[in-house]
Amino acid sequence: MAEEIKVDEVVDARGMYCPGPLMELIKIIQLKPVGTVLSVLSTDEGSVKDIPAWLKKVGQEHVQTEKKDGFWDVTVRKVK
Amino acid sequence: MEKLSLVLASDEFEKLQAAAMMASVAAVSGMAVNVFVTMSAMTCFIKERVDRKDFLKVGEVGKAILRKKAPLYADLLAQGREMGDLKVYACSLALDLLEKPLEEMVPIFEDVVGVATFLGIAEGGQVLFI
Numbered sequence: 001m002a003e004e005i006k007v008d009e010v011v012d013a014r015g016m017y018c019p020g021p022l023m024e025l026i027k028i029i030q031l032k033p034v035g036t037v038l039s040v041l042s043t044d045e046g047s048v049k050d051i052p053a054w055l056k057k058v059g060q061e062h063v064q065t066e067k068k069d070g071f072w073d074v075t076v077r078k079v080k
Numbered sequence: 081m082e083k084l085s086l087v088l089a090s091d092e093f094e095k096l097q098a099a100a101m102m103a104s105v106a107a108v109s110g111m112a113v114n115v116f117v118t119m120s121a122m123t124c125f126i127k128e129r130v131d132r133k134d135f136l137k138v139g140e141v142g143k144a145i146l147r148k149k150a151p152l153y154a155d156l157l158a159q160g161r162e163m164g165d166l167k168v169y170a171c172s173l174a175l176d177l178l179e180k181p182l183e184e185m186v187p188i189f190e191d192v193v194g195v196a197t198f199l200g201i202a203e204g205g206q207v208l209f210i
Contacts, residue, residue: 017150026108026163050105057109069199 005063006041008032014043014071022054026070029078030059037063040074047052048072049066081165082111083199083205090210091120093135093142095152099210100153107164109151112205115157116198117189118120118171125170125185130154154186161188169193169201 002059011028013021021042029038042048051074052062084106086099099115101183107113117125124135133146144154151159160166167190174193182192193201 017148019101019156020151022105023108023159023163030163054105054109 004019006037007075008036009038011038011040013047015039016042016044016047017045018046019050020044022050025076026050027056029076032078034080036076036078038076041068041071041077042074045070045072048074052075082096082201083114084111085114085202085205085207087116087118087207087209088121091124091136093124093138093145094164096121096124096153097142097156099146099208100156102109102208103166104156104160104164107160108164109164111165113160113164113166114198114201115166115168116171116193116202117168117169119173122171122174122180122185125188126178126180127186128182130186133161137185155169155189158186158188169198171195182206 012022013024021040021044025040040051048065055062055076059080061077061079063077066073084101088096088099103113118190157168170185170189170192172192172194182189195198
């Protein structure tokens with residue numbers, strides 16, 4: 001099993017439409033120190049694909065995406 | 081820095097929504113984004129109309145956007161401006177023809193410019209015409 005990931009903060013963007021969850025993540029990640037792990041909760045499937053695309057573009061880390069009950073949990077690490 | 085410029089000429093609600101999403105997401109992804117609002121699109125930036133949600137051309141998807149209270153184009157552009165390098169320019173001709181000063185528009189504009197100025201700003205980058 002993969003080691004347990006310690007999440008520093010949850011960004012609950014459930015119910016928001018695209019690009020809401022991505023924008024919420026960006027607002028918060030800007031304020032956090034390097035090393036912070038954020039978990040973005042989204043009911044919007046487009047954002048679940050969009051967030052990793054954005055992370056790749058700006059050079060931040062996509063840790064994992066988990067399907068939960070009726071929403072997704074996208075885990076992100078600020079690496080720079 | 082990658083550069084993206086968008087020309088908004090249409091007053092169709094969904095086109096404005098799509099363009100504003102494109103622009104704001106590009107801006108928060110580290111691109112320099114310039115938006116030029118001209119022709120009929122200018123009418124959709126009159127503050128009083130935006131406040132009243134008085135949109136002239138709204139299709140099926142647009143109605144759903146309004147019903148579900150998804151963020152509107154003016155808010156998306158404002159957000160892109162706050163969070164990234166996004167600049168919105170108003171076309172001087174469109175304002176002249178509408179006989180409206182920039183003060184009557186939603187407060188997201190950097191400046192009033194003409195086509196030649198915008199072409200200079202957009203030079204060397206991709207341009208989307210919507």
